[in-house]
Amino acid sequence: MSTVAAKKTVSVVEFLEAIFLSALEGDVQFAVWRKPGTSKIEVVLDSNGNATQVIPHLEQLPSGFILHPFADTKSAYFIPAETYFSFDLEADTAYELPENLVSGFDEHSFTSGETIRQLLKKRISSETGDTKEPTAKEAFLAMVEEAKQEILVGKLFKVVTARTKHCPLPTRFDLVQTFLALCAAYPNSFVNFFRIPGIGTWLGATPELLIRTKGKLFHTMALAGTQRAVGDNPVKNTAWTQKEIEEQALVSRYIVSCFKKIRLREYDEIGPKTSMAGNLLHLKSDFFVDMKATGFPELGTVMLDLLHPTSAVCGMPKETAHQFIETHEGFERGFFAGYLGPVNIGGETSIFVNLRCGQLRGDQVILYAGAGITEDSEPEKEWEETEMKCDIIRRFLLKPELS
Numbered sequence: 001m002s003t004v005a006a007k008k009t010v011s012v013v014e015f016l017e018a019i020f021l022s023a024l025e026g027d028v029q030f031a032v033w034r035k036p037g038t039s040k041i042e043v044v045l046d047s048n049g050n051a052t053q054v055i056p057h058l059e060q061l062p063s064g065f066i067l068h069p070f071a072d073t074k075s076a077y078f079i080p081a082e083t084y085f086s087f088d089l090e091a092d093t094a095y096e097l098p099e100n101l102v103s104g105f106d107e108h109s110f111t112s113g114e115t116i117r118q119l120l121k122k123r124i125s126s127e128t129g130d131t132k133e134p135t136a137k138e139a140f141l142a143m144v145e146e147a148k149q150e151i152l153v154g155k156l157f158k159v160v161t162a163r164t165k166h167c168p169l170p171t172r173f174d175l176v177q178t179f180l181a182l183c184a185a186y187p188n189s190f191v192n193f194f195r196i197p198g199i200g201t202w203l204g205a206t207p208e209l210l211i212r213t214k215g216k217l218f219h220t221m222a223l224a225g226t227q228r229a230v231g232d233n234p235v236k237n238t239a240w241t242q243k244e245i246e247e248q249a250l251v252s253r254y255i256v257s258c259f260k261k262i263r264l265r266e267y268d269e270i271g272p273k274t275s276m277a278g279n280l281l282h283l284k285s286d287f288f289v290d291m292k293a294t295g296f297p298e299l300g301t302v303m304l305d306l307l308h309p310t311s312a313v314c315g316m317p318k319e320t321a322h323q324f325i326e327t328h329e330g331f332e333r334g335f336f337a338g339y340l341g342p343v344n345i346g347g348e349t350s351i352f353v354n355l356r357c358g359q360l361r362g363d364q365v366i367l368y369a370g371a372g373i374t375e376d377s378e379p380e381k382e383w384e385e386t387e388m389k390c391d392i393i394r395r396f397l398l399k400p401e402l403s
C-alpha cells in the first residue's frame with residue numbers, strides 16, 4: 001500500500017470528485033466508504049483494474065476492500081489497497097491533491113459533476129448482470145403466501161424474500177453529491193460505493209454489521225424487525241410485536257449457534273434494543289468477544305464463514321431458505337445481501353451485509369430489498385417494508401439535496 005505525495009490544495013468535495021474522475025476515467029477498480037459513526041471518507045484504488053478473487057481468509061489478506069455475493073461461493077472479490085486515501089468530512093482542512101489525480105482534475109475542475117456523470121454513464125452502459133424485469137407486486141405477494149405455507153407445514157421457520165425495483169438514473173444525477181447526502185442522512189450506516197469493471201457498480205447505505213475485528217475485540221450483530229420511525233423519540237418510544245421480537249430472536253439464536261459450533265462460550269450479548277437506520281427502526285443485539293482471552297485469534301474469518309448468509313437475509317434452516325429464495329425470487333441477488341467492507345486497514349476489519357443498495361447499470365439503478373417472513377407475516381405489509389427499504393437510496397437518487 002502506498003500513499004502518494006501531495007501537490008495541489010483542494011476542498012474535501014473536490015478531492016472526492018478528483019478520485020471519482022480519475023478512477024472512472026482510468027476504468028480501475030475502487031471502493032469509497034464512510035463507516036458508521038465517523039466522518040472519515042476512505043478510498044482504496046487499484047490501478048491494475050483486474051477483478052481478483054480470494055478465499056476470505058481475513059488474517060492473511062493484505063489491506064483492501066472485500067466483496068462477496070449473496071451466493072455462498074466461498075470466494076470473494078478483493079480490491080487491494082494499491083492506493084489508500086482518507087479524509088475527514090468535518091475537518092475544515094484543505095487537502096493536497098496527490099500528483100496522480102491532479103492532471104485529470106485540472107482538465108475538468110469546473111465541470112467535474114457533469115464529467116463524472118458522463119464517465120459513469122459510459123462505464124455502466126456496458127455493465128453485465130441480471131436483466132430481468134423488476135419484481136411485480138402480485139408476484140411478491142404470491143411469494144410471501146408461498147413462504148407462509150412452507151412455514152405452516154414446518155419446512156421453514158423464517159425466510160427473507162426480496163424484490164427488485166428499477167429507478168431510472170436521473171439526467172442530473174450527481175454521484176459525489178449523492179454519496180455525501182447519504183453520509184449526512186445515515187450517520188449510523190456504512191455508506192459505500194464500489195466499482196469493479198465488468199463485475200459491477202454499486203451504491204449503498206447499510207445498517208448491518210456482519211463482523212468487525214479490531215485488536216483483540218470481535219463484534220457482530222443480530223438485526224431484524226422493521227418499522228418506520230415516527231414521533232419525537234422513536235428509539236425510546238417504539239413498541240415491537242411478538243412477530244418482530246421472534247424474528248430478531250431467531251437471528252440472535254443463529255449467531256449463538258455459530259459460537260456453539262466452535263465451542264466458544266465467553267461472549268457478551270447486549271440487547272435487543274431499538275436501533276435507528278435513517279427513518280427505519282430495527283431490533284438489534286450486539287455480540288462482543290475478547291479474541292485473546294478466548295483463544296480465537298482468527299474468529300473474524302471463522303465467523304464470517306459460519307454467519308454468511310445470516311438468517312437476517314436468508315432464513316432458517318439456512319439451506320431450505322436458500323433454496324426457497326433461488327426457486328421463488330426470480331432474479332439474481334448478485335452482491336445484494338452479500339457482504340462488503342475494508343479489510344486490515346488501520347488495524348481493523350469491518351465487514352457489513354450489503355443492504356439498502358442498488359446496482360448502477362445501463363441507464364438505471366436496480367434497487368434491492370427484502371423482508372423477513374414468519375408465519376404471522378401479512379404480505380401487503382411486507383411489500384410496504386420493501387418499499388421503505390428501497391426508498392433509503394431511491395430518495396437520494398432522485399433528489400440529492402434532500403439531506
Ligand SMILES: C=C(O[C@@H]1C=C(C(=O)O)C=C[C@H]1O)C(=O)O
Pocket residue numbers: 160208223224225226282312313355356368369370371372373389
Ligand atoms: C433484507 C433486508 O433487511 C434485513 C431484514 C430485516 C427485516 O426483515 O425486518 C431487517 C433488517 C435486515 O436484517 C433489506 O434491507 O433488504
